[in-house]
Amino acid sequence: MQKTDLKNLSLRETKDLFLELGEKEYRGEQVFNFIHKNMETSISKITALSKTLRDKLEKNYTIGDISILERYDSKIDDTKKYLFLLEDGNIIESVAMKYKYGTSACISTQVGCRMGCVFCASTKEGLVRNLTPGEILSEVYNIQKDLNTKLSNIVLMGSGEPLDNYENVIKFLNILHNSKGQNFGYRNVTLSTCGVVPKIYKLADEDIPITLSISLHSPFDEERKKIMPIGNKYKIEEILAACYYYIEKTNRRVTFEYTVINGVNDRKEDLEELSRILKGLLCHVNLIPLNPIEEYNKTKASGNAIKEFKNGLNQNGIATTIRREMGSDINAACGQLRRKYVKG
Numbered sequence: 166m167q168k169t170d171l172k173n174l175s176l177r178e179t180k181d182l183f184l185e186l187g188e189k190e191y192r193g194e195q196v197f198n199f200i201h202k203n204m205e206t207s208i209s210k211i212t213a214l215s216k217t218l219r220d221k222l223e224k225n226y227t228i229g230d231i232s233i234l235e236r237y238d239s240k241i242d243d244t245k246k247y248l249f250l251l252e253d254g255n256i257i258e259s260v261a262m263k264y265k266y267g268t269s270a271c272i273s274t275q276v277g278c279r280m281g282c283v284f285c286a287s288t289k290e291g292l293v294r295n296l297t298p299g300e301i302l303s304e305v306y307n308i309q310k311d312l313n314t315k316l317s318n319i320v321l322m323g324s325g326e327p328l329d330n331y332e333n334v335i336k337f338l339n340i341l342h343n344s345k346g347q348n349f350g351y352r353n354v355t356l357s358t359c360g361v362v363p364k365i366y367k368l369a370d371e372d373i374p375i376t377l378s379i380s381l382h383s384p385f386d387e388e389r390k391k392i393m394p395i396g397n398k399y400k401i402e403e404i405l406a407a408c409y410y411y412i413e414k415t416n417r418r419v420t421f422e423y424t425v426i427n428g429v430n431d432r433k434e435d436l437e438e439l440s441r442i443l444k445g446l447l448c449h450v451n452l453i454p455l456n457p458i459e460e461y462n463k464t465k466a467s468g469n470a471i472k473e474f475k476n477g478l479n480q481n482g483i484a485t486t487i488r489r490e491m492g493s494d495i496n497a498a499c500g501q502l503r504r505k506y507v508k509g
């Protein structure tokens with residue numbers, strides 16, 4: 166029989182488990198605290214529990230973990246890219262980036278992805294499987310332990326579409342936020358989606374004020390469909406309506422990610438249409454220089470073209486920034502490193 170991973174349980178579930186085992190409820194809280202605050206990974210080390218109870222637990226339960234397979238350190242900046250090995254042999258990647266305000270991590274929510282965005286290396290072999298809440302938490306805990314620091318921000322923007330692994334991602338967020346664990350502020354978490362409209366509405370109703378980030382990449386449906394197949398299912402208009410709802414419910418500004426691709430989405434008409442559709446929306450545009458992958462032979466727009474695009478948006482009243490390129494010497498674009506490693 167497969168052992169149950171205690172890292173996947175919420176505080177309530179952990180307490181209930183101990184009640185079912187005929188133990189006091191507070192034992193559940195001790196274990197939750199041990200796993201999620203102390204980030205410990207072995208039941209035998211929970212010395213707050215008697216040896217007999219630990220032995221009993223170890224028969225049917227475990228604390229799952231992932232391990233660092235490789236760490237690549239950028240020589241240009243302080244970016245660190247991790248390849249993590251999962252217990253079933255799958256590999257995922259995460260990135261830690263140092264900013265003035267602290268260290269931010271970009272983490273994965275799935276092994277692979279089925280969304281098929283053409284510029285993305287994570288999707289080339291499709292979706293392998295969803296990550297469990299415990300595995301997503303393990304990315305955070307391993308990075309924090311490795312860097313001996315508490316992360317200031319977490320971005321769900323690594324491999325996978327977070328809203329395609331909805332239940333596990335919500336549980337991950339709840340456990341991460343719990344005051345008996347990491348007590349991590351929702352406001353310091355950003356969830357990036359390619360635009361799974363019904364799930365954006367669902368997320369808005371969860372009452373968890375994280376930042377929603379939409380991968381837009383083109384203001385025209387026809388163009389967007391060519392680079393993001395999800396565009397065949399949901400129109401930009403529908404995504405924007407979901408964003409209005411999200412803002413109304415959470416009072417949070419929505420971010421639009423826009424990878425600037427030379428000659429594809431950096432034209433005058435793109436600028437005008439983008440300004441038109443975002444007018445009046447509580448939002449922010451993040452322009453990203455394209456990080457080329459082998460399978461997508463487009464070039465990134467020049468630094469000047471990106472600056473001009475930014476100035477144009479700003480002049481039209483749309484708050485816009487250009488994302489700093491981080492770790493460009495270590496294949497920091499989503500999915501590139503894992504793919505290289507797996508392909509050998």
Ligand code: SF4
Pocket residue numbers: 278279280281282285286287288323324325326358359380499
């Ligand atoms: S950009 Fe995100 S949603 Fe699109 S294929 Fe890559 S991981 Fe999936």
